[in-house]
Amino acid sequence: MRKTIVTLVALCAAMAANATVLRVSNVSGSTAPYSTFEAALTAAAEGDTIMLDASPTAYTFGKTVDKRVVILGPGYWLKSNGIIQEGGNTASFSSNTPAFWIGASGVVISGVWFTDRVVINNNCNDVVIKRCCLRGGIEIASKAQRCVLHQNHIRPDGSEAQRIKGSYHQITNNIFITHFQVGYTFYNMPHAYIAYNTFLGDNRIRLWDSGDCTVEKNISGGDFYDSGNGVSSYSDNIIIENTYNTYDNDIRDSALKALNWSDTHGAFAGDSPYVISGVPSAPVIEDLVVPTTVEYGSKMNVTIKVGVQK
Numbered sequence: 001m002r003k004t005i006v007t008l009v010a011l012c013a014a015m016a017a018n019a020t021v022l023r024v025s026n027v028s029g030s031t032a033p034y035s036t037f038e039a040a041l042t043a044a045a046e047g048d049t050i051m052l053d054a055s056p057t058a059y060t061f062g063k064t065v066d067k068r069v070v071i072l073g074p075g076y077w078l079k080s081n082g083i084i085q086e087g088g089n090t091a092s093f094s095s096n097t098p099a100f101w102i103g104a105s106g107v108v109i110s111g112v113w114f115t116d117r118v119v120i121n122n123n124c125n126d127v128v129i130k131r132c133c134l135r136g137g138i139e140i141a142s143k144a145q146r147c148v149l150h151q152n153h154i155r156p157d158g159s160e161a162q163r164i165k166g167s168y169h170q171i172t173n174n175i176f177i178t179h180f181q182v183g184y185t186f187y188n189m190p191h192a193y194i195a196y197n198t199f200l201g202d203n204r205i206r207l208w209d210s211g212d213c214t215v216e217k218n219i220s221g222g223d224f225y226d227s228g229n230g231v232s233s234y235s236d237n238i239i240i241e242n243t244y245n246t247y248d249n250d251i252r253d254s255a256l257k258a259l260n261w262s263d264t265h266g267a268f269a270g271d272s273p274y275v276i277s278g279v280p281s282a283p284v285i286e287d288l289v290v291p292t293t294v295e296y297g298s299k300m301n302v303t304i305k306v307g308v309q310k
Contacts, residue, residue, distance in 0.1 A: 019070070020045065023287070025053035037061050037093075044069050052091035054078075058115065059093050064103035073112035075279035076133045076153075077252050083277055090133075090278075099136070102127055110280040120144050120166075131278045140164045142188050149174055151267075151274045153255060167191050173274045175258055175267045176200065186210050190230065194218065196273075198258040198266040207232055219258065219266035238265045252276070 022040040025032035030053065034040040037059050040050045049070040052059065065071075073091035075083070092113035093100050099117040102109075108128045117136035120127050122143035129138070130150040138154055140147055144166035155177035163185055164171070169192045176199045186192065189210040195217045199205055204222040207213060211230030218224075218237045226232055240261060255276050259268050267274035275281075287305035294300045 019047045019049055021049045021051055021288070023051050023053065024059070025055065026057055026059060027053060027055050038063065041065065041067065041069065052112065054089040054091055056089050059091065061093060061100065064101040064121070065107055066103045068104050068106035070108045070110075071112060072110055072280055073132075073278075075111045075131065075277045076113045077277060078279075080252055081277045083279070099139070111278055113278075120147055131275060131280060133278060138164065140166045140169065140189075142166055145169075148172075150272065151278075153177075153274075153278075163187050165189050169193070172196050173267050173270060173272055174198075175255055175274060177254060186213070189213070196265070196267060196270040198261070198268075198274075200254055200258065217265050217269060219261055236265075238262060 022034060022044055023032040024034045024037055024040045026035055032053060034043070037050065037052065038061055044050060044067055046068045049072060052071065052073045054074045074089075076090040078090065079088035090113040091111070092115060094115040099119045100114055101119050101121060102124055103121045105123075105125045105127065107124070110129075110131045113133045113135070115135050118129065118134055118138050120138075120140045122141040124141070124147075125145045126147065127144070128148045128150070129152060130148065132152050134152055134154045138149065138152075140163075142165040146168045147166060148170045150170070150172050152174045154174055165188045167190050169189060171192060171194045173196045176197060185206050185208055186194070187208045187210065189207070190212050192210065192213045194213060194215045197218045199218065199220040199222075201221045205220055205224045206227050207215075207224065207230065209228040209230050210226070211232060213232035215224050215232055215234045216236050220237060220239055221241065223239050224232075224234050224237065238261070255267075255274065258266055258274075263269055287303075289303040291300060
């Protein structure tokens with residue numbers, strides 16, 4: 001399971017090499033070809049990349065992502081981390097419905113801020129959500145498989161926003177903010193790998209009917225336990241009492257608290273630790289200018305603007 005991220009990154013790179021990049025900006029006066037995410041998604045082909053410009057105004061989307069696309073934003077907390085990009089804004093989604101729905105297998109999302117809940121529908125496999133800020137939490141349907149949650153900051157705002165179901169998922173190097181007496185619920189989720197996460201709160205972390213899971217190298221404010229039918233393996237986790245038990249208005253502060261606890265366990269440990277900026281890990285083409293024609297024998301001047309991880 002630990003090699004999954006490396007494989008997925010290589011796969012995404014291969015996809016990007018043969019795919020079209022569709023740039024979206026809802027900022028007035030932008031030269032981006034698309035002003036809405038929906039328009040870019042409609043125009044996109046399977047495997048294309050939709051690149052969201054940073055904006056002080058949230059993008060809206062009330063439908064379902066029904067194609068295998070890569071969705072890239074610029075990251076989050078950029079100003080606080082000394083990164084000035086398009087004014088230091090993020091690319092955020094505030095949907096017309098209570099959730100951002102993913103309805104296709106193989107969707108990859110990185111560097112985006114979600115105000116509302118993100119939902120991965122049934123039979124949507126191999127979905128990757130990494131380096132995103134999920135302010136409304138995450139829900140994965142029971143028939144989804146092999147999804148990856150990696151390096152995210154997740155704060156569920158309701159009971160449904162804390163339900164992660166399905167099987168063979170990889171949940172690694174995330175920071176979970178919990179505000180529930182029963183803790184964060186992994187429900188009907190067998191054969192999962194849950195490692196190097198930091199669970200902020202003083203609640204026990206419940207795995208309901210989720211047998212054959214490997215749970216290791218996590219930091220939690222309460223212990224892990226099986227509920228219902230299912231037996232999982234819990235080894236080498238750190239339990240810290242009262243890690244966090246108040247509502248966090250500055251969620252960046254929670255990431256810094258997690259950083260101080262351990263360099264061998266939790267979100268900031270392992271081979272692929274949490275990144276506070278949320279900037280996508282691979283180089284991203286932010287703008288491309290190519291002349292349509294050139295004189296025979298003349299040079300073709302191509303301008304590429306690239307954003308990289310900091």
